[in-house]
Amino acid sequence: MRGLREKTYVVAGGATGIGAAAAARLAEEGALVTVGDINIAGAEATVEQIARAGGRAIAVEFDLADDKSVQAMVDRTIAEFGGVHGLFNVGADLSPANIGRDKTVLETEFDVWQRTLDVNLLGYVRTVRAVLPHLLDRGGGSIVNTSSGTSVGGDPSRVAYGVSKAGVNQLTRHIAINYGRQGIRANGVMPGLVMGETVKNQNDVGLQEMFLTAGRTTRLGVPDDLASVVSFLLSDEAEWINGQVWFIGGGAHLRN
Structure with missing residues (x-):
């Protein structure tokens, strides 16, 4: 693809699943990649896979809920690669202790709301605030945020998760509206059911059949x-x- 070779991208949540696959694909296209994740062992495994394929990447431990670690990840990227050209946000708290308690608006405790919004939505705000000034300084760049079909289609459960992802959609549009004329592109992806490590481990046969x-x-x-x-x-x-x-x-939601 045009314009990826020798450019640097931060994958915020690249230890497993979609993030790991995106980091590997970017490296395959010739990009330099920072694989950030709270799961540093998984991030390092992704980097090792990229290195075996002849790509170049670094692993950085960070937490979407921690301002300093987000900034440190971006600072490390610039120190290692000399700049940053784009960001892929894909991290979320999908731990059983959190999303496993995310049910209806009457059942979901406020600590689940707070944790979900702090990681899934405000975490993306943190990474954007750390990366965007560098993109503006160099005259442009691209941001991709990970949302979910529940942000537009609704869900009888996981209310906090769905609300956080609806917020990601609006954040994406806000960035495009305010900074598009300064060379910034912001888009989002809403994955359907993707059989990464987390989904495989959950083994929800009913959800897969649906x-x-x-x-x-x-x-x-x-x-x-x-x-x-x-x-x-x-x-x-x-x-x-x-x-x-x-x-x-796979066409599970038909929408324009």
Whole structure:
């Protein structure tokens, strides 16, 4: 893809799943990649995979809920690679202790709301605030945020998660509206059911059957399905796409 080679991208949440696949795809396209994650062992494994394939990447431990660690990740990226050209936000708190207690508005405790919004939404605000000034200084760059189909389609459960992702959609549009004329592109992806490590470990057969029934395809998603779209949106091939949030889920949601 045009415009990725020798450019530097931060993948905020690159230890496993979609983030790991996107980091690997960016490196395959010749980009320099920072793989950030609270799971440093997973981030290092992603970097090792990239190195074996001949790419260049670094692993940085950081926490979306911690301002200083977010800034330190961006500072490390610039020190290592000399700059930053784009950001892929993909991290979220999907731990059983958090999302496992995220139910209806009457059932979900406020500590779950606070943790979900602090990581899934404000965490993206933190990474954008750390990266965006550098993109503006160099005259442009690209940001891709990870949302969810629940942000537009609703969900009988996981109310805090859905609200956090609806906020991500609005954050994405806000960035495009305010900084598009300064060379900044901000877009989002809404994955359907993607069979990464977390989803496989959950082994929710009923959810898998529901997506297969709703989808206009013969299979569930895999991380590479999103990695290719994210790499495209970060690349110069997508230079006329801004402020969009795409559903990537085998046609389970049909929307414009």
